Amino acid sequence: MATSMPTLAGPGAPPVALPEHDPKAANFCGLHDVPEEPARFALPGWLPWLGGRLIAGVATIFVISLIVFVATQALPSDPARVALGPEATEESVLTLQRQLGLDRPLPVQFAAWAGKAALGDFGTSLDSGVTAGSIVSDRLANSLALMALVLLIAVSFSFLLGVSLARRRDGRFDRVAMTTLILFKALPGFTIAIGLILLFSTTVFHLLPAVSLLDPERSPFAQPIYLILPAVTLVLTLLPFLTRLIRASMIETLEAEFITAARLRGIPDRRIIWRHAVPNALIPTIQGIAMSVRMLLGGALIVEVVFSYPGIGNALNAAIEMRDIPVIQAITLTTAAGVVLTNLLADLATVLVTPRLRTARNPRLRAGTRARLKLSAGGV
Amino acid sequence: MSSRDPFVRKPFWRRGPLRDRQLRIGFVFLLAVLIFALAGPSLAPHPYDALVGPPYGAPEGAAWLGYDYLGRDVWSRLLTGGRSILWMSIAASLIALAFGTLIGLFAGFAKGRVDQTVVWGTDVILAFPDLILVLLVVSMLGREPWLIVITVAIAFVPGVIRLARSVTLGIAGQEFVDAARMMGYSRRHILLVEIMPNVLTPLLVHLGVMLTWAIAMLSGLSFLGYGVAPPAADWGLMINENRAGLMIQPWTVLAPVALIAIFALGTNLVAEGAGRYNARIEER
Numbered sequence: 001m002a003t004s005m006p007t008l009a010g011p012g013a014p015p016v017a018l019p020e021h022d023p024k025a026a027n028f029c030g031l032h033d034v035p036e037e038p039a040r041f042a043l044p045g046w047l048p049w050l051g052g053r054l055i056a057g058v059a060t061i062f063v064i065s066l067i068v069f070v071a072t073q074a075l076p077s078d079p080a081r082v083a084l085g086p087e088a089t090e091e092s093v094l095t096l097q098r099q100l101g102l103d104r105p106l107p108v109q110f111a112a113w114a115g116k117a118a119l120g121d122f123g124t125s126l127d128s129g130v131t132a133g134s135i136v137s138d139r140l141a142n143s144l145a146l147m148a149l150v151l152l153i154a155v156s157f158s159f160l161l162g163v164s165l166a167r168r169r170d171g172r173f174d175r176v177a178m179t180t181l182i183l184f185k186a187l188p189g190f191t192i193a194i195g196l197i198l199l200f201s202t203t204v205f206h207l208l209p210a211v212s213l214l215d216p217e218r219s220p221f222a223q224p225i226y227l228i229l230p231a232v233t234l235v236l237t238l239l240p241f242l243t244r245l246i247r248a249s250m251i252e253t254l255e256a257e258f259i260t261a262a263r264l265r266g267i268p269d270r271r272i273i274w275r276h277a278v279p280n281a282l283i284p285t286i287q288g289i290a291m292s293v294r295m296l297l298g299g300a301l302i303v304e305v306v307f308s309y310p311g312i313g314n315a316l317n318a319a320i321e322m323r324d325i326p327v328i329q330a331i332t333l334t335t336a337a338g339v340v341l342t343n344l345l346a347d348l349a350t351v352l353v354t355p356r357l358r359t360a361r362n363p364r365l366r367a368g369t370r371a372r373l374k375l376s377a378g379g380v
Numbered sequence: 381m382s383s384r385d386p387f388v389r390k391p392f393w394r395r396g397p398l399r400d401r402q403l404r405i406g407f408v409f410l411l412a413v414l415i416f417a418l419a420g421p422s423l424a425p426h427p428y429d430a431l432v433g434p435p436y437g438a439p440e441g442a443a444w445l446g447y448d449y450l451g452r453d454v455w456s457r458l459l460t461g462g463r464s465i466l467w468m469s470i471a472a473s474l475i476a477l478a479f480g481t482l483i484g485l486f487a488g489f490a491k492g493r494v495d496q497t498v499v500w501g502t503d504v505i506l507a508f509p510d511l512i513l514v515l516l517v518v519s520m521l522g523r524e525p526w527l528i529v530i531t532v533a534i535a536f537v538p539g540v541i542r543l544a545r546s547v548t549l550g551i552a553g554q555e556f557v558d559a560a561r562m563m564g565y566s567r568r569h570i571l572l573v574e575i576m577p578n579v580l581t582p583l584l585v586h587l588g589v590m591l592t593w594a595i596a597m598l599s600g601l602s603f604l605g606y607g608v609a610p611p612a613a614d615w616g617l618m619i620n621e622n623r624a625g626l627m628i629q630p631w632t633v634l635a636p637v638a639l640i641a642i643f644a645l646g647t648n649l650v651a652e653g654a655g656r657y658n659a660r661i662e663e664r
Binding site for chain 1: 512519644645652
């Protein structure tokens with residue numbers, strides 16, 4: 001069978017003397033006739049992409065601010081009258097209208113409002129008289145502390161759980177864990193919160209405070225007892241989503257050909273998992289974390305209200321009750337801008353850790369990556 | 381051994397999608413909640429807004445779940461309070477499905493500029509966490525039930541658009557679409573008759589997923605006090621009203637929480653089972 005194949009040197013042919021390999025030789029085998037390119041400084045290929053994304057992000061935030069403005073100031077219901085309630089006198093309504101600038105034409109109102117908002121000036125709270133910006137920054141610090149804690153616990157725990165479930169795929173542990181996760185995925189956050197309160201604070205045990213009365217003078221981390229129940233609730237709402245994401249991505253990676261190749265080369269199992277599979281399986285997790293931030297910003301609102309945690313969600317709830325328009329505008333706009341920024345950072349991180357995208361002329365994240373995540377993410 | 385006989389037709393719960401045990405359990409949960417919510421109002425021993433006992437009164441006799449913060453019968457309110465969340469969550473998901481499918485089909489078929497603009501538009505709406513978008517509108521426009529339904533639908537539309545669009549992109553390149561185009565069919569015919577039936581299956585699975593979100597969102601909204609106005613009976617509202625009495629009379633809160641949980645869990649199990657069934661069919 002070897003005879004029929006055209007070979008360079010048949011079994012009987014005399015050995016061909018190949019030139020000695022000399023990497024320094026300029027013209028090795030006559031292949032390197034191309035003049036050497038002078039080394040030049042090249043901008044990374046993803047930089048223009050980032051520029052485009054930044055512009056798109058600014059445009060998105062502009063449209064978001066338009067939506068917030070239309071929803072709060074431009075709708076047919078008169079915000080001044082809404083804010084003051086039905087018993088307000090005509091005079092006070094007119095004063096408030098002037099104070100909010102409602103007597104001017106709508107485009108002028110929007111330009112003035114957006115211009116100030118871009119500089120962080122959202123006006124004065126109608127309820128407390130402090131600037132809306134200061135309310136947001138105070139409360140945001142508490143919320144961010146809670147969110148950071150929750151993300152840290154949820155991501156690291158779901159990472160370990162997801163990887164070990166993927167390794168024991170379809171085993172008993174995997175099945176029990178997946179069923180439990182479905183349970184927590186299905187339950188709305190506030191039902192978990194109330195369940196935990198009944199269990200740990202009011203009815204069964206009396207271990208933890210049901211209400212998070214944070215001392216505003218000290219950092220939330222200095223008062224961990226108030227953080228436990230809200231944090232556990234939010235971790236439980238995030239855990240199913242993140243664990244299933246990491247498990248699925250790990251299973252997909254373990255079935256890839258380069259893992260089989262590594263196995264065939266006799267690389268020990270532990271090394272295959274942690275050095276070959278995990279880094280690749282982690283890429284979708286970056287987008288998953290961005291999606292978790294969005295879920296937290298919505299879900300934290302209800303959980304903060306349940307525990308009276310003094311965060312941004314509770315502030316929004318109170319502002320809506322008081323019809324405190326500047327605070328509502330400030331919080332919704334900050335939240336949405338935060339989501340846009342998180343998505344941008346996640347996309348940038350994805351590009352930077354994926355060699356194929358990092359070196360591409362025009363990195364293109366797979367369309368619908370976020371959509372698919374959204375499908376697997378829970379609601380509130 | 382007759383149950384293993386391959387020539388005996390298996391009973392219906394061992395065939396088709398119901399072969400999935402989780403889906404079967406979810407289906408039973410869902411059915412139980414549906415019957416409870418739909419038949420409940422006519423079974424309630426007291427009117428839902430009648431003061432029949434002491435505030436936070438302990439369970440006794442017919443009022444076996446006790447009385448709420450005003451002294452209304454918790455059992456009667458529980459029986460009456462399921463209808464609102466039922467019809468609102470179904471309506472919101474269906475509206476989102478209808479509009480999202482049409483927009484997504486159009487965007488995926490048109491490609492290019494139109495497609496990019498639509499995707500960017502969904503990005504804008506997705507920048508708002510669902511609940512905050514709904515709160516923003518409901519707090520300003522009032523809490524009419526149909527308004528809440530429409531706002532929740534708007535929050536869900538981007539997900540449907542993205543899904544419909546990505547499925548359409550995959551299908552629009554197939555031969556049968558080219559064939560239809562060469563046979564001279566109009567764009568509308570190709571879109572609605574040739575492509576849409578192929579998009580519908582994953583979207584129906586997504587409908588179930590949306591339903592679970594809608595249940596979480598709507599019960600959350602009425603828990604926050606922006607849903608159905610009191611004195612109406614509504615599970616989320618009952619939790620909100622009686623939260624202060626959690627120490628004295630936990631049943632007033634626990635009962636509606638349990639019903640919402642069973643409802644959400646049932647929908648979730650059915651939606652996930654449907655997704656698995658769909659994936660199995662596609663593999664074949």
